[in-house]
Amino acid sequence: MNGFKMKVASVAVLGLATTLTLSGCGTSGKSSGANNASESGQENITFSWWTSPQRTAETKKAIALFEKKYPNIHVTMEYTGWSGYWSKLATESAGGSEPDVMQMDASRLAEYITKGQLADLSSNQTIDTSSIPKNILQLGDMNGKLYAIPAGVNATTWIYNPAILKQAGIQFDPSKNYTWDDFAKICEEIHQKLPNVYGVDDEIDQGAVLAYYAQTRGEHMYTPDGKLAISKQTLTDWFTYWLDLQNKGGCPPAQVNASYDHSNTQESPFIKGETAFQYMFIGEELEYQQDLGKPIEHALFPDWADSDKPYTVHPAMYWAISSHTKYPDAAAKLVNFLENDPQVSKIFLNERGVTVNQDNLKADAKVGDAMLKEQDSVMSQVEKVASPSYLDPPAAGQIGDLLTQIAQQVTFKKLTPSQAADQFYTQATNMLAQG
Amino acid sequence: MGLPTDAVVASRHSKRRASWSSRSGLAAYGFLTPWMLGMLLMTLGAMLFTIYLAFTNYDLLSQPRWIGALNFHQILQDPNFWTSIRVTFIYVVISVPARLIASLLVATLLNKEVRGIGIYRALIYLPSLIGGSIGISIGWKKLFDVAGPINSVLKAVGLHGPVWLGNPRTAILVIVLLSVWQFGSEMVIFLAGFKQIPGYLYESATIDGASAVRQYFHITLPMLSPIIFFNLVMGTISSFMTFTQVYVLTDGGPMNSTLFYVLYLYEQAFQYYHMGYAAALSIILLIMIAVCTGFLFLTAKFWVKYDV
Numbered sequence: 171m172n173g174f175k176m177k178v179a180s181v182a183v184l185g186l187a188t189t190l191t192l193s194g195c196g197t198s199g200k201s202s203g204a205n206n207a208s209e210s211g212q213e214n215i216t217f218s219w220w221t222s223p224q225r226t227a228e229t230k231k232a233i234a235l236f237e238k239k240y241p242n243i244h245v246t247m248e249y250t251g252w253s254g255y256w257s258k259l260a261t262e263s264a265g266g267s268e269p270d271v272m273q274m275d276a277s278r279l280a281e282y283i284t285k286g287q288l289a290d291l292s293s294n295q296t297i298d299t300s301s302i303p304k305n306i307l308q309l310g311d312m313n314g315k316l317y318a319i320p321a322g323v324n325a326t327t328w329i330y331n332p333a334i335l336k337q338a339g340i341q342f343d344p345s346k347n348y349t350w351d352d353f354a355k356i357c358e359e360i361h362q363k364l365p366n367v368y369g370v371d372d373e374i375d376q377g378a379v380l381a382y383y384a385q386t387r388g389e390h391m392y393t394p395d396g397k398l399a400i401s402k403q404t405l406t407d408w409f410t411y412w413l414d415l416q417n418k419g420g421c422p423p424a425q426v427n428a429s430y431d432h433s434n435t436q437e438s439p440f441i442k443g444e445t446a447f448q449y450m451f452i453g454e455e456l457e458y459q460q461d462l463g464k465p466i467e468h469a470l471f472p473d474w475a476d477s478d479k480p481y482t483v484h485p486a487m488y489w490a491i492s493s494h495t496k497y498p499d500a501a502a503k504l505v506n507f508l509e510n511d512p513q514v515s516k517i518f519l520n521e522r523g524v525t526v527n528q529d530n531l532k533a534d535a536k537v538g539d540a541m542l543k544e545q546d547s548v549m550s551q552v553e554k555v556a557s558p559s560y561l562d563p564p565a566a567g568q569i570g571d572l573l574t575q576i577a578q579q580v581t582f583k584k585l586t587p588s589q590a591a592d593q594f595y596t597q598a599t600n601m602l603a604q605g
Numbered sequence: 606m607g608l609p610t611d612a613v614v615a616s617r618h619s620k621r622r623a624s625w626s627s628r629s630g631l632a633a634y635g636f637l638t639p640w641m642l643g644m645l646l647m648t649l650g651a652m653l654f655t656i657y658l659a660f661t662n663y664d665l666l667s668q669p670r671w672i673g674a675l676n677f678h679q680i681l682q683d684p685n686f687w688t689s690i691r692v693t694f695i696y697v698v699i700s701v702p703a704r705l706i707a708s709l710l711v712a713t714l715l716n717k718e719v720r721g722i723g724i725y726r727a728l729i730y731l732p733s734l735i736g737g738s739i740g741i742s743i744g745w746k747k748l749f750d751v752a753g754p755i756n757s758v759l760k761a762v763g764l765h766g767p768v769w770l771g772n773p774r775t776a777i778l779v780i781v782l783l784s785v786w787q788f789g790s791e792m793v794i795f796l797a798g799f800k801q802i803p804g805y806l807y808e809s810a811t812i813d814g815a816s817a818v819r820q821y822f823h824i825t826l827p828m829l830s831p832i833i834f835f836n837l838v839m840g841t842i843s844s845f846m847t848f849t850q851v852y853v854l855t856d857g858g859p860m861n862s863t864l865f866y867v868l869y870l871y872e873q874a875f876q877y878y879h880m881g882y883a884a885a886l887s888i889i890l891l892i893m894i895a896v897c898t899g900f901l902f903l904t905a906k907f908w909v910k911y912d913v
Binding site: 256257261264282287425426427428429437568571574575578579582 | 664
């Protein structure tokens with residue numbers, strides 16, 4: 171019996187020991203890492219961004235260059251897809267383990283600033299902003315303080331498939347200032363000539379296009395202090411415009427539109443050659459051109475040259491620094507490097523939006539391909555006619571989903587355009603009030 | 606006469622067991638520590654925290670703010686909440702019985718002793734091992750695409766297939782089908798249940814001249830009722846918590862026709878960061894599942910037979 175007892179006891183001790191080791195290893199590992207860092211002067215910062223395969227490869231190259239230039243700074247890289255990125259960042263921020271440097275989006279920036287998560291970069295000496303135009307740098311500004319550095323800028327435009335237009339025998343001149351009605355007629359004509367093709371992807375549920383539409387009528391989606399600014403009449407007209415277009419074959423039927431979730435390029439009707447036009451942010455069209463296997467062209471939205479100046483320059487993404495970072499200097503060095511280093515800029519080109527450092531923009535144009543030149547030229551065309559913009563309120567993301575829901579009910583004819591406008595107006599106002 | 610003796614033996618037996626276990630209790634707790642810690646920290650701790658969060662406004666970035674029962678008040682007025690309840694109940698009511706019947710039928714077929722039956726059982730069990738995965742969901746999405754294999758087959762026989770995932774009527778059907786296709790684990794439990802039914806019941810029924818169909822309905826099903834009940838309860842609980850397939854296949858669309866309860870909960874929590882609201886939703890889900898399970902247990906009295 172004694173031997174048995176011994177065995178039992180030793181097994182129990184072993185079990186306890188294992189548990190303690192397992193549960194303790196997280197903390198012990200971390201603290202020893204920190205000790206090493208302070209002894210050798212090594213600074214460890216974490217950098218996180220949302221990514222695509224191409225962006226991952228490019229960013230890793232840039233970080234390798236950075237670590238070579240600053241051997242005492244080690245950068246831990248965290249990257250994930252768009253939707254996972256925000257869950258992760260919010261969870262990390264809640265647990266106090268947020269990254270030191272992060273890629274930030276305009277739709278979330280206001281929220282992170284107001285919750286005190288981002289460092290004020292207004293008087294940061296390390297980050298050089300002298301080559302960034304004032305009106306672009308101002309996109310990272312809130313209440314007179316600079317919280318985020320625009321990494322690139324872009325704008326929404328149509329991309330179109332010139333082969334389809336040619337086949338349908340339609341003359342389309344992207345330099346002309348078409349009206350919304352002109353555009354609808356072109357789309358309907360495409361369907362009349364080619365019954366299996368629709369003019370444009372159904373953009374009824376796309377918040378970015380709706381915001382632009384409002385601006386062509388002298389309205390904004392939101393007020394600068396985050397209230398709903400768009401009128402019920404404009405909403406009704408918007409839903410009516412797309413419903414008419416759908417009824418006349420200018421855009422695909424409701425069910426086709428509903429089965430495409432706008433997240434997978436391969437399934438886009440545009441890639442399948444079923445639509446001639448689709449809305450797109452400058453910088454994202456390269457993937458579409460590759461998947462389509464044919465050249466695509468850009469055209470600005472209807473009424474782009476109007477006196478209302480409907481276009482705005484959109485910040486593609488930003489660099490921001492956590493307000494809780496232990497190494498503010500190393501973090502600022504990284505942001506400065508990503509933003510201004512000429513070698514990094516040649517690696518990124520326009521993948522994070524059209525380059526905002528004007529010196530790098532010129533230098534990149536010499537090495538870039540035809541698509542880069544076209545992106546630069548469309549962007550400069552937009553900048554000439556653009557009016558200033560301000561940040562969306564935190565609830566904008568949720569309101570985008572609300573638009574999708576209500577717009578679908580219009581396409582399926584469960585709601586009339588004016589009922590839809592009423593519902594959208596009431597629910598969006600509620601969401602903005604709740605924050 | 607036999608009863609007291611049995612009790613004495615039993616109590617003596619359990620006394621011996623108790624003293625043995627106290628000696629080895631240390632070992633038991635030693636081995637249990639990882640699970641106990643996990644249970645206390647990961648499950649119980651999280652559950653208590655969820656209950657607390659349900660009464661707060663919490664967006665992850667700032668501290669939770671106590672708002673009393675406001676979340677519950679808002680949930681009751683939230684049209685998407687009622688939509689998700691309706692969608693989830695429709696799904697539970699259709700998919701749970703469909704899956705039970707499918708698994709029972711296939712188990713009946715696979716209960717025959719023929720050569721190579723083991724391979725068939727394994728093959729048919731396979732979908733339920735991988736069925737809940739992202740990969741299968743993506744595969745099904747391709748399968749039911751407008752121009753996917755299913756519609757190609759329909760076209761070949763002269764039918765015009767619907768836009769499966771884009772039509773509010775058919776989208777939920779695809780998700781039900783995916784669930785029914787994963788009947789494997791229920792089937793295995795049914796197969797084990799068949800083996801438990803004593804052979805003499807069938808022998809005497811055959812002697813009495815009962816047909817095979819009559820035997821199935823009067824011997825097999827009643828004898829199997831505890832197992833049917835088990836599968837019914839487990840299936841109901843897991844159906845309420847359906848998430849992965851819906852997230853991948855339809856993401857709640859079209860027109861919220863597949864806005865499952867847990868998907869809506871996820872949207873509130875991880876897309877809008879309404880953690881307090883989502884915590885309140887999860888408590889309501891817990892109550893709903895408890896009530897439905899309790900109801901099933903009440904009905905069990907009338908149809909589940911635990912003795913021969």
